[in-house]
Amino acid sequence: MRVIQITDCHLHADPQARCRTGVAFPQLELVVARAAQLHPDMVIVSGDISQDHSIESYALAEQALSTLGCPWHWLAGNHDLPNLMASIRPLPGEIAVKHWRLLLADTHWSGQARGRLGEAELAALSAKLAEDAERPVLLFLHHPPLDVGSAWMDELGLVDRAALSEMLCGHLQVRGIVCGHIHQAFFGELGTCHGAIPVYGTPSTSDQFLPGSNIFAVDDVSQPGFRVIDLSDDSFVSWVERVDLSA
Numbered sequence: 001m002r003v004i005q006i007t008d009c010h011l012h013a014d015p016q017a018r019c020r021t022g023v024a025f026p027q028l029e030l031v032v033a034r035a036a037q038l039h040p041d042m043v044i045v046s047g048d049i050s051q052d053h054s055i056e057s058y059a060l061a062e063q064a065l066s067t068l069g070c071p072w073h074w075l076a077g078n079h080d081l082p083n084l085m086a087s088i089r090p091l092p093g094e095i096a097v098k099h100w101r102l103l104l105a106d107t108h109w110s111g112q113a114r115g116r117l118g119e120a121e122l123a124a125l126s127a128k129l130a131e132d133a134e135r136p137v138l139l140f141l142h143h144p145p146l147d148v149g150s151a152w153m154d155e156l157g158l159v160d161r162a163a164l165s166e167m168l169c170g171h172l173q174v175r176g177i178v179c180g181h182i183h184q185a186f187f188g189e190l191g192t193c194h195g196a197i198p199v200y201g202t203p204s205t206s207d208q209f210l211p212g213s214n215i216f217a218v219d220d221v222s223q224p225g226f227r228v229i230d231l232s233d234d235s236f237v238s239w240v241e242r243v244d245l246s247a
Contacts, residue, residue, distance in 0.1 A: 001098050004040040005140070005227040006031060006065075007180030008048040008204035010079065013056035019206040020218050024051070025060055027224050027245065031205045032064050034243045035226050040070050042097055044104070046180035046202070047077025047142030049085065058088045076108040077142040077180060078115065078156075094128060100231050101135050103128060107143040107158055115143025115158045115181070122160070122167050129171040136234055137174045144179045146188050146199055151214040153182055161190070169193040175236065176200065178227065183209035184219065185240045200238055202227040 006028075011017075015025040035043065045065065050057040065072050073092050076082040085091060095102040105125050107115035117125070129137065145161040147154040158164065168174055169192045177190060177199045186201030203225035210217035225242040 001231040002040045003042045003229040004035045005044050007046040007202050010051040010206040011057040012052045013054040024206040028064050028205045031243050036068050043072035045074040048079045075104045078113050101137045104140045107141050113156045126167050139177045141179045143181050152216050165192050184211050
């Protein structure tokens with residue numbers, strides 16, 4: 001079972017509007033085309049679909065993503081308007097895929113660049129996990145639940161990460177956490193009372209952020225990309241694919 005994560009498209013109503021280092025919509029189209037070549041069974045788009053909060057930007061995203069040839073789902077990032085997204089396509093909280101459950105948690109915090117689950121979302125997530133302690137789970141978030149080593153970005157992560165870690169102590173079936181927001185490839189571990197849960201970050205389809213920078217900095221060398229996750233019965237392997245914009 002192959003799941004691909006695409007993230008941080010930052011589209012405008014104008015398909016030719018520039019991001020910092022290129023043009024966001026054509027870059028998304030190239031990323032989608034390359035992802036489709038790897039024959040995913042499912043695609044998850046983990047937030048910041050829009051940059052300008054326009055209905056047209058979400059329509060452009062749907063136009064590009066609908067060429068994947070497989071089911072796809074999205075969740076909201078800090079730049080998004082969840083109600084506007086939902087008017088085009090639902091925001092599911094859970095997707096069942098063979099032996100696995102994919103849980104899509106909402107970290108959108110209105111008016112904030114930081115993320116927050118909040119008590120209600122944490123309780124709902126805990127209840128979902130309690131429904132089935134056997135099937136393995138991948139948890140998708142927009143905001144990273146730990147520091148990524150960039151001071152400016154670490155201030156914009158998930159503010160209630162400690163509460164998430166505490167909640168996950170009771171749910172051993174969570175095998176990994178996959179996030180967006182950071183515009184870079186990343187691997188870390190979220191500590192819980194029963195051990196560490198791997199956390200994966202993924203390049204943007206638009207601009208890349210410079211890893212390890214204490215101040216905001218764009219990585220103008222790295223190419224856009226996406227994450228591939230191949231699920232087996234009880235484990236998975238994952239890697240990042242980059243898309244050469246000059247090809």
